[in-house]
Amino acid sequence: MRYLPLTDGDRQAMLATIGAASIDDLFVDVPAEARLAGTIPGLPDHASEMAVERHMAALARKNLSAGEAPFFLGAGAYKHHVPASVDHLIQRGEFLTAYTPYQPEIAQGTLQVLFEFQTQVARLLGCDVANASMYDGSTACWEAIGMARRITKRGKAILSSGLHPHYVSVAQTMAKFTGDELAYATPELDSECDNSKLIAAIDKDTSCVVVQYPDILGRIEDLTALADAAHTAGALLVAVVTEPVALGAIKAPGAMGADIVVGEGQSLGVGLQFGGPYLGLFACKQKYVRQMPGRLCGETVDAAGKRGFVLTLSTREQHIRREKATSNICTNSGLCALAFSIHMTLLGEKGLRQLAGLNHALACQAADRLAKVPGVTLMNDSFFNEFTLILPTDAREAVRNLADRGILAGVSLGRLFPTAPDLANGLVVAVTETTTAEDIEALAKALEEELA
Amino acid sequence: MRYLPLTDGDRQAMLATIGAASIDDLFVDVPAEARLAGTIPGLPDHASEMAVERHMAALARKNLSAGEAPFFLGAGAYKHHVPASVDHLIQRGEFLTAYTPYQPEIAQGTLQVLFEFQTQVARLLGCDVANASMYDGSTACWEAIGMARRITKRGKAILSSGLHPHYVSVAQTMAKFTGDELAYATPELDSECDNSKLIAAIDKDTSCVVVQYPDILGRIEDLTALADAAHTAGALLVAVVTEPVALGAIKAPGAMGADIVVGEGQSLGVGLQFGGPYLGLFACKQKYVRQMPGRLCGETVDAAGKRGFVLTLSTREQHIRREKATSNICTNSGLCALAFSIHMTLLGEKGLRQLAGLNHALACQAADRLAKVPGVTLMNDSFFNEFTLILPTDAREAVRNLADRGILAGVSLGRLFPTAPDLANGLVVAVTETTTAEDIEALAKALEEELA
Amino acid sequence: LEEKLIFEIGSTDTTGVDFADAPQAASRLGSLARTDGIGLPGLSEQETVRHYTRLSRQNYAIDLGLFPLGSCTMKHNPRLNEKVARMPGFAxxxxxxxxxxxQGALGVINELAVWLITLTGMHGVAMTPKAGAHGELCGLLCIRAALEARGDARQVVLVPESAHGTNPATAAFCGYKVEDIPATPDGRVDLEALKARLGPDVAAVMITNPNTCGLFERDMKVISDAVHAAGAFVYCDGANFNAIVGRVRPGDLGVDAMHINLHKTFSTPHGGGGPGSGPVVLSEALSPFGPLPYTARMADGTIHLIEEDNVGEEMPQSFGRMSAFHGQMGMFTRALTYILSHGADGLRQVAEDAVLNANYVLRSLEDVLDAPFGASGPCMHEALFSDKGLAEGFTTLDIAKGLIDEGFHPMTMYFPLVVHGAMLVEPTETESKAALDQFILALRSLAERAKAGDEALKGAPYHAPRRRLDETLAARKPVLSWSEPDLADAAE
Amino acid sequence: LEEKLIFEIGSTDTTGVDFADAPQAASRLGSLARTDGIGLPGLSEQETVRHYTRLSRQNYAIDLGLFPLGSCTMKHNPRLNEKVARMPGFAxxxxxxxxxxxQGALGVINELAVWLITLTGMHGVAMTPKAGAHGELCGLLCIRAALEARGDARQVVLVPESAHGTNPATAAFCGYKVEDIPATPDGRVDLEALKARLGPDVAAVMITNPNTCGLFERDMKVISDAVHAAGAFVYCDGANFNAIVGRVRPGDLGVDAMHINLHKTFSTPHGGGGPGSGPVVLSEALSPFGPLPYTARMADGTIHLIEEDNVGEEMPQSFGRMSAFHGQMGMFTRALTYILSHGADGLRQVAEDAVLNANYVLRSLEDVLDAPFGASGPCMHEALFSDKGLAEGFTTLDIAKGLIDEGFHPMTMYFPLVVHGAMLVEPTETESKAALDQFILALRSLAERAKAGDEALKGAPYHAPRRRLDETLAARKPVLSWSEPDLADAAE
Structure with missing residues (x-):
C-alpha cells in the first residue's frame, strides 16, 4: 500500500520489541466475537491510484458543472471566479496538513491568517469582532440565536420571512430540542421586505429578530428601524448575509445597528462544491465577545517580546468548559477561512468594490432582459446580484426542463418552499461576474421557448 | 494590472527620487524614431483572469487529449500515469520559482535534488555519472555525438537505422554546420536490428556508433558486440533510450558497454505536453566526465563542515569558458528533472520493476490481439512496450481515419519517414500501464473495420 | 521570521485582481450604496503569494514531520484526494x-454511505454533519427524536470523565443534563457504576471506543446491552475509529450511533482547523430519525434525494435539516478516494499498523516515562504516558515544548483528564519505523532531561518561529482584530 | 536543516505506488531481462512528500522575496499560467x-507567434528553440543557412566583451570563429571599432540590447546598417527584452534575429534551472531558413503544420529540425496566458515599471556604491554597480553573501566582465516600492559595512541553511553521485 510505509520486516521487528507474537495479540481487548478474522465481506480490495482516479473521474463526468452551462443559481451559494493563486496557496502543505493551532510557537502561520481573517470579516460586516469561522451560514445563524438567548435570557426569536428557508429549517430542528420559540412565516411575492411586520411582532419576550440581507428573494432594505425597534424592546438584531460580495456595494449590517452579523463566506475563495465545505462568518459587537461561540485568535507577545498570536478566550469553548461551553463546535472551517482571506487580500477594498459593482451591473442587465420575456414579471424593486422572477407557470418544472436543454436557470421557489403553493411560480436568478451577455441571452431565449 | 504593484502615486514619488520628469525621460537612449508613442497596434489590451482562462480553456477543448480516447502513441513520448503527489511537489513555490542554484547557501533544496537525480539516472542507465539534465533526448543525442568527437578527435558518427528519425534530423541539422559526417539509412521492416551492419561500418575514422534501445520500431537487441566492436576501433558506443521505463525490465546500456548513454526522461514525472518541455538524460563513464556537456552537481562541505552540494566543474560551461565550453547549454530542464526524480523515488526499484512488468505484459496482450486483425502482421520478435504492425494499407491514412472515430491508434511510419515509401504501411503501437483491455479491443475492432 | 500583517503592508488602493469594465446600468441599490471606507487592504498577486507563502513556513504540518497528537489522528493526506476533489464535476x-x-455527486454520497455502513456494520448513515461535534449533535438529535417518538422525554446523558469535551458540550447544546461516569483504575468505564446509574431518566450514554486512554472498552457489548435494557441508547464517539477500521464493526458491539471523523480515519486534511466532516452511522432503531437531505439509490440505479418536499412519504420521522445543504461534499470525494485506494484489505492494514506503531512507542518508552495503563495490556492506536517521575517543577508542558526543538509537533497534553499530566501519543499508521525510532529517541532524551531537572528545558522551544507565548495576556486583554496603531494607543 | 539523501532513507523494497497485477503473458524480452540490482531506493508517499517538502524549504525563491539577479529577470510567476498549462487539453x-x-495546441503556437512577431516588429518566428542558448543557436543557423544559400561561407562572428557566455559558446558550437568587440568607456559597443572590423569574413554580429550593463545601445540602428552594408547579419540577444517590450520594436532597429526568453520577459517559471523556452523572431531575410516544425494559419482558419513531408513545397530553405518535437509547448501556454493577461497596454507598463524600478535603485544607492555608468544617463531595467571603494580585502562576493542574511537573494555578481567586481541588480516590474525600499536599505547597510571593513561580513551568510560552501573541493575531487559509504571509503 502506497500510504503505508511499514514493510513486513519492520512489522516483525516491532512485534519483537513489543513482545507480542502477532498483530492479533494487540487486539486481545476486543471481545473474540467482535474480532473479524478476515476482510469485511462485500467490499473491494485496494486499487491503484490510476484506477481510483478513473472511477472518480467517471462520477465527476456525470455532473453538469457550472462552468459548462449558462448558470444562474444562487440562493445561498454563488459561483464566483476564484483567482488561481488562492487554490495554489491553500494547497501549501504547511497550511493544508497542519492541525488546529493549539501549539502557537509552531502555528503562527495559521494564527496570523486567522487574526487577519477576523479583522477582514469584522470590517466587511461592520462589526467590532469576528470569530475564526463556523461550519457554514446556516449553523452560524442558529449559533447567533442561541447567543441572543444567552445574552437576553429570553427564548423567543422572530425570523424574517426573507431568511433562507434552509436556515430556518436548521433553527427549527435545534429549537425543537432547546425549547426556543421561533416565529416564522413563508415570504410573499412582494417587492418589499417584511421589516414592518417584524417590528410589530417584537415584544418583551423577544430575544432577537433574525433578518437576511439581501434576503432570499434578493431584496435589500435598510435595517436601521428594525435595529432600533429591537433595541428598544431589549432584543438583539441578528443579520444574516449569504452573499458577502454584496457588502462591497451596500451598507454593512453592523453599521445599521445589527448586534450580531452572521454569514456564509462561500462566495470568496471557497467555490460551490455541491454545498460544502462552506464557511460560517460570525461577528458581533465588542461587548458580547465573551458570549460568542467558536474559536478566537488574539494578539500577544512571546517570551522574547515578539508579537505573536494565540487562540484565546477558550474558556468559552468545549475543550475547557465542557457542558458549560458557548457551543460544542470544535473543528471549524479553517482552510476555507484561509481561502476567503487570501481572496479578500487579492481583491482589497478596490477590487471588492469593482467586483460588487460588476455583479450588480450585470444583474441589472439580466433583470431588464428577462423581464422582457413574455409572461415574466420582475418582482424586485431593489436587489444586488439576485432577483426573483414570477413566471406564468410552475418554476420548478421550468427549471428541470431548462436543465435538460443544458441551462441551469436559477433556483425555483418550489424547491425552496415546497409547502407554499403561492410561491410556486417564483424563480430566483443570480448573476455574477462569471455571467456573460451570451449566458443571459441564452436563458432569455430558452425561457421564451419554454413559456411559449 | 494584477501583477504590477506600483500605484501611480508610487511612480510619481520614484520619478522624483530619480530626478526625472516622466517615464519617457528614462527611455532617452532609445532613438526617437524607435520610441513608440502608444501601444503597439493590432494587439488587444489587458484582460481579466477569468477572460484569459476562458480563452485558453476554449483552445484546450479543441484538442483530443490522451485521456479521452483509446491511445497508442509512443515513438519517443509516452503516456504514463504520474502520481498526483509529483505535480503537487513540483508546484511548491520554493522549487517552481527558484533560479539556477548558483548561490548554494540558499539553494540546497534544488542542489540535493539534482545530486539525487544524477545518481538515479546513472544507476538506471548503468553508467558512472550523469549530468543535471539537457533539453530533451534529441539534443542530448547530438551533444553525445559532439562529445565523442572531442574525445576521439574523429568526425564520423554512425547512426543506427533504429534511431528516432527526429533525433537523426537534429544531428543532421547540426552536422551541416560543424562538419561532422553522419552515416545513416532508414530502417527496414525486419524483426532484427541492424547491429551487424553497424559493426561492419565501423572504421578508424569513426567517432561513435549511435544506437537506440529499444529502437524506433520497438526492437531490443543486446549491445555487447556493438560496444566491443566500437571499442576495438577506438570509437565510442552511444546508446539512446527514449523510454526509460524499459530499463526496469531490460538490461542497462551502460552494463552492455555503452560509453555514453543519453535518453528522453519524459516518461517519468513529466507528461506528454505536446512535445515539451521534456528532459534530456545524459550519462557516461567516469573517465569522460570532464568532456561532458551540461551542469553537474557535486558534494562538498560548508564552512561549518556540514555536507552540502554545489554546481561544479563549471569550467566546462559557457558562462566561464565562453567559446571553449563543452556546450552552449545554460538553462536546462531543472523542474522536469525534479519531477522525474520524485516519480522515481515514489516508484523505487520495486515499483519501477512492477511498472515495467505491467507495461510489457499489456503490450504482449495487445500485440497478440492486434496480430489477429485480418491483414495485419506483427513485425517484432522482441519488444518492451512498443511494437510495429505492418498493415495491408497506408498506415498514415489509417491513423487519420481512426482519429476521426476517436481512437488515437499509434504513430505511422509515414509520419516519421515521409520519404521512405517502403515503410508506409508500418504502424508503431505503444502500450503502457494506462492502456486497458477495452482500449486494446477498441483499437482492434476499429482496425478490423478500417481494413475491411 | 516576522511577517507584517496585510493591514500593515497593503493599501485600499491596491488590488491583485482585474475585472472587465461594468456595463452601464441604473443602480437598484437605492439609498443603501456603501459609502464608508471598509478598511480592507489589497495586495498585488506577487505580494499575496509572498505573504501567505512566508506565513505558511511558520507552521508545522504533517508534510514536515511526525505529528503525534493523540486522538487527532494526524495521518498522511494523499495528494490524489486533493486532485479528485478539484475535478470541475465535483468542485x-x-x-x-x-x-x-x-447524479455523479449523489453517487459519491451514496457510495461513501455504503462503505461507512458496511465498515461499521450499522443500518444507516446521516451524511450531513459537518464535523465530529456536529455528528455528535446529529446522533443525540436522533436519540432524542426516537425517545420523543415513543413519548419518553428522558433528560440525562451519561458521559465518562475521559470523554472529549465536545461530548458534554453537545449533550448540553441540545438540552440534556450531563452526568459523569467514573473510570476504573485500568482506564476504562466503570461498568458497575454505569449500571447503577442507569434508569428511566437516562436518554443515552456517550462512550468513546477505543477510549481516550487509547484502550479498547472490553465491556462494550455488556454496556450496550445494559443501556438498551434500561431503555436508553448508546452513542459512540468514533474519533478513534482509526484503530479498529476493517477489524471491528461497532454495530457488532451494540452501538446505536457513531460519528466518523472523515479527517481522522479517512485522511481528509485538517487544514489548520477544518473543515472536518462527521457522518453518523445509525442503528436500525435510530435510522428513521436521521436528518435531511438524505440520499437513496432507486431500483433503476438513479440516486434519489429526499428533501422537504418528499420527506413526508419517504422519511416522515426525520428530525429535519441540520445544515443548509448536503454536508461536506468536498470531504466526501476525498474520503471515498482514500477508501477506494485502500480497499477492505488496506483499511484492515491501517488499523493493524496504527495499533502496532502505538504499541511500539509505548513499549519503547515505558522504561523512562510512566505509562499508567501499560501493565494492563496492549494499547490500541495511541500510547498514554503521565508526568509521574519528572523532577520537581517539570511538567508535561516542558516535554511538549521540548519536542518542538527536536523537530516534532508535541503530543496531546493534559488530556485525557483522568491521568495526571497526560501525554497522549498517536503516531498513526503512515509513519515509518525510521520516523518512530527518531521520535522515540527524542522523547526519551526529553524524559531523561525532565527527570534530571535540566532547567534549560523550561525555556523550550528555542528553535521555533516564536518562544512560548503569553496566553494570559491574550485572554486578559483580548486583541481580536487589528486597528491602526495610533487609534489603538488613543484608546488606552 | 539537514535532510538525508533518498539513498540513506529509502530502500529498494519500498514503493509509494501501487499497480494492478500484470496479466499473464509470455515475455518478449529474450535474454535481455534486467537481473542486476539497480540501486533505486523507494519511499512511501508520505515519506516522499516530506523529503521534497523539507528540501524545498532550503531554497530561496521569488515566492519568498525579491530576487535581484541582473539579466535573469526573476519576476512574479502568475499562478493562472500554471493552471492553464495543466488543462488536460494541453498537458x-x-x-x-x-x-x-x-488544432487547439497548434492554435496556441500560432497565436503566440503572432504576438511575438507583432511585439518585435519582425517578419517571422521560429518557435522550437528550447531555451535562450538554443535560440541563439537557431538564429546563427538561420544566418549560416542564409549565407550559404548565397554561396558566402563567412567564418567569423563578432561578440562584445560584455556578452553573455552563451553568445561566444553558441557561435563556436555551430562552427564559427569568435572575435571580441571592445566597449566604450560609457559601457556600450565601440561603434568605430566594430565598423573597422566588419568585412567579408564576418557572418554576424551578436549584440545584447539593452546590453548587459543595463544600457540601451544608442547606436543600434547605425550598427545594424553598417553590418548589413558589410553583408553580415545582426543577431540580438533578447535576454533583456523585458526592458523595452511594448515600447520599442527590435525590428525597427534593423535586427535580423533575436531570441526571446519566455522565462524572462513572459514570466514562465525558472524552475530551479529550467525548462526555458527561446523562440527566435526573424527578419524577412532570415525567415525562409527557420527550423521545422513550423506552423501556419491557412485561409480556412485551420492551423497547418509544416514538417519533413511537406517542407519541400512550403519551406524549401529550412535548415531542418533542431529538436524532436514542437518546442516548449508547456511554456507557450504559460507565456500566452501571461501575454493575454497584460495585453498591449499592460506589456508597455511592464517595460516602464521595470525601468523605473531599476533607476530608482540606481539613484537610491549611487551615493554609497560606485555606479560606473551612472553619470551617462538613466539605465534601463537593471542597475550596475562596481566594487570600487570597498575596504581592502572586501569584495562583491561579501556583499552578495551579506544580502542572504538580510533575507534577499544576491544580485548577479562579477558579470558583466567589463566592470570590476560587477553587481548587476534587476528588480523587475513586479516588485513594489515597499519591497524596493527594504532592499535598498539592506544593500546600503552592506555597502557601508564593506566600506568600513566590517570583518563579520566576510563570513556571511550566517543565517542560511548552509554557510559558504567549498567549491574548490567539489571541483578538485568531484563526487557526482552517491555511493554506499563503505564503498566510498574503500575507494580512497
Missing amino acids: DIHPLQPQSTV | DIHPLQPQSTV
Whole structure:
C-alpha cells in the first residue's frame, strides 16, 4: 500500500520489541466475537491510484458543472471566479496538513491568517469582532440565536420571512430540542421586505429578530428601524448575509445597528462544491465577545517580546468548559477561512468594490432582459446580484426542463418552499461576474421557448 | 494590472527620487524614431483572469487529449500515469520559482535534488555519472555525438537505422554546420536490428556508433558486440533510450558497454505536453566526465563542515569558458528533472520493476490481439512496450481515419519517414500501464473495420 | 521570521485582481450604496503569494514531520484526494441544481454511505454533519427524536470523565443534563457504576471506543446491552475509529450511533482547523430519525434525494435539516478516494499498523516515562504516558515544548483528564519505523532531561518561529482584530 | 536543516505506488531481462512528500522575496499560467497526434507567434528553440543557412566583451570563429571599432540590447546598417527584452534575429534551472531558413503544420529540425496566458515599471556604491554597480553573501566582465516600492559595512541553511553521485 510505509520486516521487528507474537495479540481487548478474522465481506480490495482516479473521474463526468452551462443559481451559494493563486496557496502543505493551532510557537502561520481573517470579516460586516469561522451560514445563524438567548435570557426569536428557508429549517430542528420559540412565516411575492411586520411582532419576550440581507428573494432594505425597534424592546438584531460580495456595494449590517452579523463566506475563495465545505462568518459587537461561540485568535507577545498570536478566550469553548461551553463546535472551517482571506487580500477594498459593482451591473442587465420575456414579471424593486422572477407557470418544472436543454436557470421557489403553493411560480436568478451577455441571452431565449 | 504593484502615486514619488520628469525621460537612449508613442497596434489590451482562462480553456477543448480516447502513441513520448503527489511537489513555490542554484547557501533544496537525480539516472542507465539534465533526448543525442568527437578527435558518427528519425534530423541539422559526417539509412521492416551492419561500418575514422534501445520500431537487441566492436576501433558506443521505463525490465546500456548513454526522461514525472518541455538524460563513464556537456552537481562541505552540494566543474560551461565550453547549454530542464526524480523515488526499484512488468505484459496482450486483425502482421520478435504492425494499407491514412472515430491508434511510419515509401504501411503501437483491455479491443475492432 | 500583517503592508488602493469594465446600468441599490471606507487592504498577486507563502513556513504540518497528537489522528493526506476533489464535476456544482444534473455527486454520497455502513456494520448513515461535534449533535438529535417518538422525554446523558469535551458540550447544546461516569483504575468505564446509574431518566450514554486512554472498552457489548435494557441508547464517539477500521464493526458491539471523523480515519486534511466532516452511522432503531437531505439509490440505479418536499412519504420521522445543504461534499470525494485506494484489505492494514506503531512507542518508552495503563495490556492506536517521575517543577508542558526543538509537533497534553499530566501519543499508521525510532529517541532524551531537572528545558522551544507565548495576556486583554496603531494607543 | 539523501532513507523494497497485477503473458524480452540490482531506493508517499517538502524549504525563491539577479529577470510567476498549462487539453496530448486532433495546441503556437512577431516588429518566428542558448543557436543557423544559400561561407562572428557566455559558446558550437568587440568607456559597443572590423569574413554580429550593463545601445540602428552594408547579419540577444517590450520594436532597429526568453520577459517559471523556452523572431531575410516544425494559419482558419513531408513545397530553405518535437509547448501556454493577461497596454507598463524600478535603485544607492555608468544617463531595467571603494580585502562576493542574511537573494555578481567586481541588480516590474525600499536599505547597510571593513561580513551568510560552501573541493575531487559509504571509503 502506497500510504503505508511499514514493510513486513519492520512489522516483525516491532512485534519483537513489543513482545507480542502477532498483530492479533494487540487486539486481545476486543471481545473474540467482535474480532473479524478476515476482510469485511462485500467490499473491494485496494486499487491503484490510476484506477481510483478513473472511477472518480467517471462520477465527476456525470455532473453538469457550472462552468459548462449558462448558470444562474444562487440562493445561498454563488459561483464566483476564484483567482488561481488562492487554490495554489491553500494547497501549501504547511497550511493544508497542519492541525488546529493549539501549539502557537509552531502555528503562527495559521494564527496570523486567522487574526487577519477576523479583522477582514469584522470590517466587511461592520462589526467590532469576528470569530475564526463556523461550519457554514446556516449553523452560524442558529449559533447567533442561541447567543441572543444567552445574552437576553429570553427564548423567543422572530425570523424574517426573507431568511433562507434552509436556515430556518436548521433553527427549527435545534429549537425543537432547546425549547426556543421561533416565529416564522413563508415570504410573499412582494417587492418589499417584511421589516414592518417584524417590528410589530417584537415584544418583551423577544430575544432577537433574525433578518437576511439581501434576503432570499434578493431584496435589500435598510435595517436601521428594525435595529432600533429591537433595541428598544431589549432584543438583539441578528443579520444574516449569504452573499458577502454584496457588502462591497451596500451598507454593512453592523453599521445599521445589527448586534450580531452572521454569514456564509462561500462566495470568496471557497467555490460551490455541491454545498460544502462552506464557511460560517460570525461577528458581533465588542461587548458580547465573551458570549460568542467558536474559536478566537488574539494578539500577544512571546517570551522574547515578539508579537505573536494565540487562540484565546477558550474558556468559552468545549475543550475547557465542557457542558458549560458557548457551543460544542470544535473543528471549524479553517482552510476555507484561509481561502476567503487570501481572496479578500487579492481583491482589497478596490477590487471588492469593482467586483460588487460588476455583479450588480450585470444583474441589472439580466433583470431588464428577462423581464422582457413574455409572461415574466420582475418582482424586485431593489436587489444586488439576485432577483426573483414570477413566471406564468410552475418554476420548478421550468427549471428541470431548462436543465435538460443544458441551462441551469436559477433556483425555483418550489424547491425552496415546497409547502407554499403561492410561491410556486417564483424563480430566483443570480448573476455574477462569471455571467456573460451570451449566458443571459441564452436563458432569455430558452425561457421564451419554454413559456411559449 | 494584477501583477504590477506600483500605484501611480508610487511612480510619481520614484520619478522624483530619480530626478526625472516622466517615464519617457528614462527611455532617452532609445532613438526617437524607435520610441513608440502608444501601444503597439493590432494587439488587444489587458484582460481579466477569468477572460484569459476562458480563452485558453476554449483552445484546450479543441484538442483530443490522451485521456479521452483509446491511445497508442509512443515513438519517443509516452503516456504514463504520474502520481498526483509529483505535480503537487513540483508546484511548491520554493522549487517552481527558484533560479539556477548558483548561490548554494540558499539553494540546497534544488542542489540535493539534482545530486539525487544524477545518481538515479546513472544507476538506471548503468553508467558512472550523469549530468543535471539537457533539453530533451534529441539534443542530448547530438551533444553525445559532439562529445565523442572531442574525445576521439574523429568526425564520423554512425547512426543506427533504429534511431528516432527526429533525433537523426537534429544531428543532421547540426552536422551541416560543424562538419561532422553522419552515416545513416532508414530502417527496414525486419524483426532484427541492424547491429551487424553497424559493426561492419565501423572504421578508424569513426567517432561513435549511435544506437537506440529499444529502437524506433520497438526492437531490443543486446549491445555487447556493438560496444566491443566500437571499442576495438577506438570509437565510442552511444546508446539512446527514449523510454526509460524499459530499463526496469531490460538490461542497462551502460552494463552492455555503452560509453555514453543519453535518453528522453519524459516518461517519468513529466507528461506528454505536446512535445515539451521534456528532459534530456545524459550519462557516461567516469573517465569522460570532464568532456561532458551540461551542469553537474557535486558534494562538498560548508564552512561549518556540514555536507552540502554545489554546481561544479563549471569550467566546462559557457558562462566561464565562453567559446571553449563543452556546450552552449545554460538553462536546462531543472523542474522536469525534479519531477522525474520524485516519480522515481515514489516508484523505487520495486515499483519501477512492477511498472515495467505491467507495461510489457499489456503490450504482449495487445500485440497478440492486434496480430489477429485480418491483414495485419506483427513485425517484432522482441519488444518492451512498443511494437510495429505492418498493415495491408497506408498506415498514415489509417491513423487519420481512426482519429476521426476517436481512437488515437499509434504513430505511422509515414509520419516519421515521409520519404521512405517502403515503410508506409508500418504502424508503431505503444502500450503502457494506462492502456486497458477495452482500449486494446477498441483499437482492434476499429482496425478490423478500417481494413475491411 | 516576522511577517507584517496585510493591514500593515497593503493599501485600499491596491488590488491583485482585474475585472472587465461594468456595463452601464441604473443602480437598484437605492439609498443603501456603501459609502464608508471598509478598511480592507489589497495586495498585488506577487505580494499575496509572498505573504501567505512566508506565513505558511511558520507552521508545522504533517508534510514536515511526525505529528503525534493523540486522538487527532494526524495521518498522511494523499495528494490524489486533493486532485479528485478539484475535478470541475465535483468542485463546480451547485447544491440546488436539478437532480438530473448531479447524479455523479449523489453517487459519491451514496457510495461513501455504503462503505461507512458496511465498515461499521450499522443500518444507516446521516451524511450531513459537518464535523465530529456536529455528528455528535446529529446522533443525540436522533436519540432524542426516537425517545420523543415513543413519548419518553428522558433528560440525562451519561458521559465518562475521559470523554472529549465536545461530548458534554453537545449533550448540553441540545438540552440534556450531563452526568459523569467514573473510570476504573485500568482506564476504562466503570461498568458497575454505569449500571447503577442507569434508569428511566437516562436518554443515552456517550462512550468513546477505543477510549481516550487509547484502550479498547472490553465491556462494550455488556454496556450496550445494559443501556438498551434500561431503555436508553448508546452513542459512540468514533474519533478513534482509526484503530479498529476493517477489524471491528461497532454495530457488532451494540452501538446505536457513531460519528466518523472523515479527517481522522479517512485522511481528509485538517487544514489548520477544518473543515472536518462527521457522518453518523445509525442503528436500525435510530435510522428513521436521521436528518435531511438524505440520499437513496432507486431500483433503476438513479440516486434519489429526499428533501422537504418528499420527506413526508419517504422519511416522515426525520428530525429535519441540520445544515443548509448536503454536508461536506468536498470531504466526501476525498474520503471515498482514500477508501477506494485502500480497499477492505488496506483499511484492515491501517488499523493493524496504527495499533502496532502505538504499541511500539509505548513499549519503547515505558522504561523512562510512566505509562499508567501499560501493565494492563496492549494499547490500541495511541500510547498514554503521565508526568509521574519528572523532577520537581517539570511538567508535561516542558516535554511538549521540548519536542518542538527536536523537530516534532508535541503530543496531546493534559488530556485525557483522568491521568495526571497526560501525554497522549498517536503516531498513526503512515509513519515509518525510521520516523518512530527518531521520535522515540527524542522523547526519551526529553524524559531523561525532565527527570534530571535540566532547567534549560523550561525555556523550550528555542528553535521555533516564536518562544512560548503569553496566553494570559491574550485572554486578559483580548486583541481580536487589528486597528491602526495610533487609534489603538488613543484608546488606552 | 539537514535532510538525508533518498539513498540513506529509502530502500529498494519500498514503493509509494501501487499497480494492478500484470496479466499473464509470455515475455518478449529474450535474454535481455534486467537481473542486476539497480540501486533505486523507494519511499512511501508520505515519506516522499516530506523529503521534497523539507528540501524545498532550503531554497530561496521569488515566492519568498525579491530576487535581484541582473539579466535573469526573476519576476512574479502568475499562478493562472500554471493552471492553464495543466488543462488536460494541453498537458495530455502527444506531439505526433493527427493534426485534426490538436488544432487547439497548434492554435496556441500560432497565436503566440503572432504576438511575438507583432511585439518585435519582425517578419517571422521560429518557435522550437528550447531555451535562450538554443535560440541563439537557431538564429546563427538561420544566418549560416542564409549565407550559404548565397554561396558566402563567412567564418567569423563578432561578440562584445560584455556578452553573455552563451553568445561566444553558441557561435563556436555551430562552427564559427569568435572575435571580441571592445566597449566604450560609457559601457556600450565601440561603434568605430566594430565598423573597422566588419568585412567579408564576418557572418554576424551578436549584440545584447539593452546590453548587459543595463544600457540601451544608442547606436543600434547605425550598427545594424553598417553590418548589413558589410553583408553580415545582426543577431540580438533578447535576454533583456523585458526592458523595452511594448515600447520599442527590435525590428525597427534593423535586427535580423533575436531570441526571446519566455522565462524572462513572459514570466514562465525558472524552475530551479529550467525548462526555458527561446523562440527566435526573424527578419524577412532570415525567415525562409527557420527550423521545422513550423506552423501556419491557412485561409480556412485551420492551423497547418509544416514538417519533413511537406517542407519541400512550403519551406524549401529550412535548415531542418533542431529538436524532436514542437518546442516548449508547456511554456507557450504559460507565456500566452501571461501575454493575454497584460495585453498591449499592460506589456508597455511592464517595460516602464521595470525601468523605473531599476533607476530608482540606481539613484537610491549611487551615493554609497560606485555606479560606473551612472553619470551617462538613466539605465534601463537593471542597475550596475562596481566594487570600487570597498575596504581592502572586501569584495562583491561579501556583499552578495551579506544580502542572504538580510533575507534577499544576491544580485548577479562579477558579470558583466567589463566592470570590476560587477553587481548587476534587476528588480523587475513586479516588485513594489515597499519591497524596493527594504532592499535598498539592506544593500546600503552592506555597502557601508564593506566600506568600513566590517570583518563579520566576510563570513556571511550566517543565517542560511548552509554557510559558504567549498567549491574548490567539489571541483578538485568531484563526487557526482552517491555511493554506499563503505564503498566510498574503500575507494580512497
